[in-house]
Amino acid sequence: MRKDVFNQLKLIKEDISVLNKSELARRFNCDRRTVDKYLNGTNAESRKPRDIKSKIDDFKEIIIDKVDNWGSNSMAVFKFIQKKGYDGGYHTVNNFIQNHKKEEIKKATIRFDTSPGLQAQVDWKESITIISRQGEIFEVNIFLMVLGYSRLKYLKLTVDRTQKTLFECLFQGFKYFGGVPKEILFDNMSTVVDRSKTTFKNVTINQDFKYFSIDAGFEVITCRPYRPETKGKVETLAKLVDRLTPYNEEFDSFDELENIVEVFNYEINNEISQATYEVPFIRFLKEKEYLNPLPPMDILLSYFHHEKEYKVSKESMIRYKGKKYSVPTSYIGKYLTVSEKDSELYIYYTKDLIACHKISEKILHYKIDHAKEILKSDALKHYSDEDIENFIEQNLKNMDIFLEE
Structure with a gap:
């Protein structure tokens, strides 16, 4: 390129209309066709770079499909397209995939600022x-x-x-x-x-x-x-x-x-x-x-709530939310269901209500009748009913137990 010709033509562009191309060629000591080329805008600054085809170009669609739709990694894709005729290097494939992922992240990363209620x-x-x-x-x-x-x-x-x-x-x-x-x-x-x-x-x-x-x-x-x-x-x-x-x-x-x-x-x-x-x-x-x-x-x-069953322990109690609640001793070993309503716990065997307890922060919850049954069947089985009642009055009522009539 004759930069001197190009630069001079830029400097005198306002007066070019009064000069013919032959005169300009004589001034710059160049061929008339050179002047004509620069005047018509064909120069190095406007010249488009040549498209250089990469070895990976014919495989880009395959690569994107395998990465986006199937989660294939760079090495797996590289080995796969080699069988399809790719004769380039692994790093070219890996760089293309990494750049592709960066572009996808830019598209996907939208601030989590949505309209109200959306x-x-x-x-x-x-x-x-x-x-x-x-x-x-x-x-x-x-x-x-x-x-x-x-x-x-x-x-x-x-x-x-x-x-x-x-x-x-x-x-x-x-x-x-x-x-x-x-x-x-x-x-x-x-x-x-x-x-x-x-x-x-x-x-x-x-x-x-x-x-x-x-x-x-x-x-x-x-x-x-x-x-x-x-x-x-x-x-x-x-x-x-x-x-x-x-x-x-x-x-x-x-x-x-x-x-x-x-x-x-x-x-x-x-x-x-x-x-x-x-x-x-x-x-x-x-x-x-x-x-x-x-x-x-x-x-x-209805998608998640199903009645949970609670097995009655040998001490004739069920455990519910970390607390224990008494039931009649005839239900030891059986499975019961519960329903909680208005700070009260309703305990059922099949569909029959067998006990109702007030819910409290106490760990142990006894009905007095249940306590009598439990004591008589185990620890105090040789005691009379009166002795058991005295035991409850003197001991259980003073313990950290929620005792109900």
Whole structure:
């Protein structure tokens, strides 16, 4: 390129109209065609670079399909396309895949700032180990549901992560929020998706969960490939674990641990969110009116609530929520069901009501008639009825026992 010709023509471009191409060629001591070329805009600055075809170009669609739809790694894809005729290097394939994933992450990473009532996200903190005062090891999980707009959170302590537990957690979350978001975003957990029919990018929802979502009135959204964890959720769960660690050897029962989590839930909903710079409870006042109304809750209850059976021990008692309740001795070894209503516990054998106890903080709950039966059948079996009544009056009533007529 004759840069001198090109630069001079730029300097005198306003006066070029008065000069002909032959005159310009004489001035620059060049061929007339050179002047003509530069005047018509054909120069190095406007020249398009040559397209250099890479060895990987013919295989890009195959690579993206195997990575996105099937989760294949770089080496697996490299070996596969070699059989298809690729004769380039592994690093070219690996670099292409890594760049592709970065682009997908950029597309997928959208701030979790949705319009009010639109979306919630669900996550678990799994297998947290914490020790009671008695040295009992509790391995627990934390369910978390967070509303997208207000960042109001619902936390629940669980002992497992089964589908029925997930249904119950969602049920309780809807009650806590007083409504249902229009869509809920889940990780690709096995309790939500049908793993046998799901590929890396094409997700099939588990049939039972699909029916539950229809009855509850929300759409199931699953995480896209490459989608990073939502920062707010991770921070909340990390805080939870941090705040639970000081309670090692500071609680006696699962109920107490549940209460600790409930208090933490209240506290974080009263703290300023790092995402919105507002208090979730206050921001929720605006979001609540946009939630879908609660569905008939008995329909949702049917997905997870089945009467649990409690075996009567040799001491003629059943254990319910860490407390013991007496029943007639004729039911020792049998399985009973319970119903809790208005601070009272109703105990049934088949469909027959056999006992009713007031619920209290006491560990042991005896009906006096049951206590008489139990003592007469075991420890005081050689005593008269009057002696047993005196024993109850002088001993049991002074013990840390809830005793009822």
